[in-house]
Amino acid sequence: MDNHSLFDLSGRVALVTGGSKGLGKAMARGFSQAGADVVISSRHEEELRQALVEILEGTDRRGISLVADLARRADAQRLAQTAQERMGRVDILVNNAGTNIPASIDAVRDEDWDRLIELNLSACMVLTRALVPSMKERRWGRVIHISSILGLGSKTARNAYSATKSALIGMTQASALDLGPYGITVNCIAPGPFLTDLPARILSEAEKETFARRTALGRWGNPSELVGPALLLASEAGSYITGSTLVVDGGVMANTL
Template sequence: MIDLTGRVALITGGSRGIGRATAILFAKANADVAITYLKNDESANQVIKQIKELGREAIAVKGNVGKSEDVKRMVKEVLERFGKIDILVNNAGIWTYGAIGEMSEETWDETMEVNLKSVYLFSNEVVPIMKKQKWGRIINISSTAGQRGEAFHSHYAASKGAIIAFTKSLAVELAKYNILVNCVAPGWVNTDMCAEVFSDPNFVEQVKSTIPLGRIPEPEEIAGPIVFLASELANWITGATISVNGGSVLCY
């Protein structure tokens, strides 16, 4: 039912986890896809290969999402390849431990740069393109941590909470240009970012006990709502945060 034929989607952090699943689902919906990645050439190339096997065009652009010069270059490469950007998914992110009183300034700064500054940088570069097109969809990936806070990860929670506020602000600012801006807030997801903590079976069971649906989702289950927000089915949604967490955090 969702058909994104003719659309070009740019997904940051698209070589793994939620970004990877989202890139592939966009391709299944007939969109052409660009992904960004930082280090893993093999993983990025695998995503591109999968997308091309689905009959869509795709490129991977390498760079640091928190550095302005890299972002400008990556966006330029996407434009040179596709001529436009219709959909931006600000997905790139990191999650690290940081007890307050012990957290280094470097840890705080790195989290803000990757998780939050990247959202600003890519939006700042892509919005002028979308304004000219008079059409655009921006989907920012937040977290339940940004909705309720997260002890020992206050830097992560702060970055994700700021994304929700940024989303609401841009939604009002850009509505007149037919640019819709929304947010998806996942809870725990079975990705490599969580692999270390999920290696403890007791911790996994503890997490499951906090989720009414009783299990930990796969990245594809987060990708679905993201692609929905980019589709014609979501034409009357902007400034919203969709909680995709199995009922673990109920917000209003």
Template sequence: MNKLEFHLEGQTALVTGAGRGIGKAIAIGLAESGSEVVLVSRTFSEIEETAAYIQEHTGRRAIALAADVTSREQLEETFREAIVEMGRLDILVNNAGMNIRTPALEVTDEQWETIMQTNLKSAFMASQIAGQHMKDQGGGKIVNISSVGGHTALRTGVVYGSTKAAMIHMTKVLAMEWGKYGIRVNAVGPWYFHTPLTEKLLNDAKYLGEIIERTPLQRVGELHEVVGPVIFLASDAAGYITGQTLLVDGGMSIYGF
């Protein structure tokens, strides 16, 4: 296998939720692999800073576009602007997501709607908009950031887990429908990684101990370990892979939690 199959030279990627954590790491990793990058988030200052970092450290073009990914109108405008600026769109990474940790008996309608809109509906709308462009363009790659929680039941995560399970199934259906257009759709399912959003939980020694006990590799993941699988799925090295979810979980899903 030619190592160039893992490179993304001449391609453009759009990453949602790119302002921090996994999304930020993915955006930087895609640029380091040769792609130009469009960073999307509600918080413009975060993605503007990351775009500047990408251009300075990789030499790749990067632009920051602020948008509420739960708004179809804002997403459509964002994709239009991205394609006008970059000329094409080859890779979409649906990373935007959130969680409200609540026992099932205490989940409110507002929490349900907020998590569903952010995690699932936004990913479908972005895929639909990108999918039309990729169809007209002759192909493309979509990588959905699901979760091991969409595969294995996690405590206080009934709504989050439901969205991530639905994302795994959505990945399969879109792959089935769009394969004939040269569009590959896959997903990555992370477990715990060191990010600003998990910092508080991971600082709880008891909780961290429970996580490690149920993870065969006996540690929490590092961000580069989820970036690599995304780059692989977006590259020609994964050219015959579609409709799959790669669990990046240190083996946690072997047990359940």
């Protein structure tokens, strides 16, 4: 197998949640350019339509966009079912959708805690559980959870978010053991500071500058810089990688002193 074919996704179908913008959109675009048909989901129909056009531009791939609020388990189940019905199969699942509602432990509201647990964690379980049976039949599949470096360490006022992202890493390891005998790999990506709408919404300018200084590269990442790691884990190039968490953070976690 030559180097190009190692990353070739021709004949595969990828489902990327939170695919209308940011990291999800970049990964879906990378998959389509590598030959995969794609399904993207988010809560916002118009954003999805426009994103799908941009994701498929210049390729001959198929794609659909599906509206889903993944904080609702019924929506997650429906998304998995509809994606399989309309595309025939899902070979690659990227659980990317998520959010953060900052609060210290003594100020976390029950409704915010519950929403983060449902969206950042439970939706990943529901989608994986729904799609794995057909992957097992084909004896091939890729599950990629998007965690965070805040699942490996944390900072103030990130209690619920860090809890969900840490739990994703644990679920990755456990389900990799469950699914390995069926040719299915399960891995995590733990991004560091990337220039997406989420940090833009919740971080002050001072916090953004602090994060940039903490990276070894001295800057925030661009969403396109997550495409390579995602392609590795989604393709034959990563066929012997499972149960792992790939840190893509510009060197933040190396800066421990």
